Amino acid sequence: MSAIDHVRWLSKPSLKNPTLITAFTGWNDAADAASNAVRNLIEGWGATALAEIDPEPFTDYATVRPHVRLKDGGKRNIVWPTVGLWHVNGAGGDIILALGPEPSLRWKLFSQQIISVAEHFNSSLLLTLGSLLADVPHSRPVQIIGTATDADLIERFDLQRSRYEGPVGIVSVLHDTFDESSIPSASLWAAVPAYASQVP
Numbered sequence: 001m002s003a004i005d006h007v008r009w010l011s012k013p014s015l016k017n018p019t020l021i022t023a024f025t026g027w028n029d030a031a032d033a034a035s036n037a038v039r040n041l042i043e044g045w046g047a048t049a050l051a052e053i054d055p056e057p058f059t060d061y062a063t064v065r066p067h068v069r070l071k072d073g074g075k076r077n078i079v080w081p082t083v084g085l086w087h088v089n090g091a092g093g094d095i096i097l098a099l100g101p102e103p104s105l106r107w108k109l110f111s112q113q114i115i116s117v118a119e120h121f122n123s124s125l126l127l128t129l130g131s132l133l134a135d136v137p138h139s140r141p142v143q144i145i146g147t148a149t150d151a152d153l154i155e156r157f158d159l160q161r162s163r164y165e166g167p168v169g170i171v172s173v174l175h176d177t178f179d180e181s182s183i184p185s186a187s188l189w190a191a192v193p194a195y196a197s198q199v200p
Contacts, residue, residue, distance in 0.1 A: 146186060
């Protein structure tokens with residue numbers, strides 16, 4: 001079984017060294033800030049569906065439950081919690097956007113699905129978005145924290161080298177996977193008021 005066997009392609013566009021931007025609902029998404037940012041990019045840029053990652057190997061459905069929707073005529077349709085990918089051909093460069101729930105299981109295998117898509121299109125950069133609860137007021141501009149491990153990215157965009165130690169989410173695993181494949185990666189984190197929401 002190849003690493004990309006859990007990716008279902010919806011289109012096969014021609015992309016040139018795209019930047020991959022990701023956000024995952026759940027632990028790294030306080031107040032849904034990161035996922036809403038990517039969702040707004042998908043809608044605002046009119047992004048086209050690229051692929052879906054089969055949720056079956058990666059999801060604990062007792063924790064992240066599928067939803068039922070009613071179609072015309074009352075027919076029931078189960079909507080599974082799926083990570084989707086979209087693409088945009090932009091004048092400033094091509095972009096792939098990934099959005100969906102943080103996987104519950106098999107993070108290493110899941111990360112291989114993402115990196116396989118990135119390598120298929122010779123992606124030039126991984127940019128993960130996250131949000132965290134902090135002691136900040138909603139009345140002030142949002143504080144953004146940017147981190148990277150690549151020295152060139154740190155210097156070019158005035159980012160920080162992460163000094164965090166402790167529990168991690170899927171975004172940290174993705175960064176390690178991309179680092180092992182020599183694809184640069186960076187992360188942007190928005191600090192949201194602690195009273196705005198609870199982490200799911």
